[in-house]
Amino acid sequence: MSDSDDTQSDRSHAISFLVNLRDDPRLRAKALCLPNRLTAEQAATKERAIKLGISLAEYGAELKSLSDEELSAKVREAKELIEKRRIAEEAKFHFNQAGALADVSYWSVWPDWSIDERIALALDRDPRVVNSKMIQPYINVSQVAKLFCDLVTLAEHTRRAGSSGLKVRTPPGEFLRWVERTKLVTIPHRLVAALEERGIQLTDWKDVADSQGATLSQCMATIDQLAETINSQKAAIKTLNEERDKLVLQASSSGPWPWGNHETPLLKQLVAAAEKFWRLYDPSDPSTAPTNTQVKSWLLERNVPDRVAEVFAQALRPPDLPPGPRR
Structure with missing residues (x-):
């Protein structure tokens, strides 16, 4: 599929989305069921359905004439409006009122909670207000109700599967750590603080480890x-x-030494030490002279006997060089 085909498909979905927001499926379904001979009320219903169809067709044509940017802007505005309405409608339910918030000081002293109680508290709701029976009628119209039921179902399946260590009498702290690991909800700070005051830590040490x-x-x-x-x-x-x-x-072997052509392995080491430590020696600057210990150590590393290395180090040192910390 080409980019142009993808763009056209995106436009079609956007237009359908916006048109469907204005549609009234119940009115159109009612109009389709009307008999041939209509009462005045039925005729009015049919007329409204016809006008709705005309209105939707005109709106669809208007949307098709918009640029991609304009169409995207309308979709964003529509989704923002839907979300605002959803939040406003969600706030109206009794279990989202201030009086439905959990009394964490009271519930934190309980030694154990049922699954319904645990899920309600994880959602910061009072278990006496939010439970499976009371929330059931709202699962298709409330995200909070749906999330509650989804978590209860997940907890039941997880407990039966035994894959996460959940048991019938799982301690509250351990259960809430499991809830957090689902990534579906964040445990309320109020509940965490109340439990930790009772000595129940919610830190998931497994994740930390x-x-x-x-x-x-x-x-x-x-x-x-x-x-x-x-x-x-x-x-x-x-x-x-x-x-x-x-x-x-x-x-060191490029020039003759005073003893002529005679040479031994130890004499080679003596020459090498002279070249390494004394070639750059400046008589006017005693700090440029090596210490005997430095020369001896170097010779020892080259397998020169200890006593010979000490004599070589002394022999190479100028007799007029004053003694001191560098000796």
């Missing part, structure tokens, strides 16, 4: 990634140090 478990798993995964990155960086640093030491050794 699941959430914290997911967070912990994410943290552990992040830690593993960081550890892997650190190990990789350590390996890279080790490789760079090895390459640096090779270059230092190569540089």
Whole structure:
């Protein structure tokens, strides 16, 4: 289906929606049942039905002439008006009056509630006003009544299925936590406060634990990634140090030493230490000199014997370098 087909379908639905708001199905049904010979009252009914049909046809034609934006605006206005009327009608029912609100201080001291009582309290209604018997006549005209019946039915089926731990005598706090998990209603703050004053906590620790478990798993995964990155960086640093030491050794062997061509593994280490620690030494700035401990430690890492490393460190240090904290 093309975009133009979708647009046309949307327009048709919008026009049908607006026309149906003006329609009177009962009047038209009554007119269709009229006999051939009419009384004055029946004739008047037929005339009103004919005028209604003409009016609806004209209204439909008017709607078809509107742009998409204008038609959408009319639909929004109609839906807003319907919602305002619904709210106004809902407020008229006795169970939505102020006197029907639950006395949470009274009900919070009860050790147990029936399913009807629990659902009524979850909706912030007095169970003596709202229960299955009293609410039944209103389920087709009131959203509150329908929600009450839907929750009661759901609770009964859930209890029988045993899938959520609901039992015949489920404690009030546990039952209300189940109600919240349905996402159909939010437990009134007044009821929560009254129950918590009695020591009944409504915090759903299962949800909290699941959430914290997911967070912990994410943290552990992040830690593993960081550890892997650190190990990789350590390996890279080790490789760079090895390459640096090779270059230092190569540089140190490029020129002759006073002892000529004679060379041993330990002499190579001595040359390497000299290049690494003393090549940039500035006699005018003692802070540029390494400590003997630094030189010795470096040589020990390269498998030079302890005593030899100590002698090499002392031998490389200029005799006129004053002693101090860097020694």
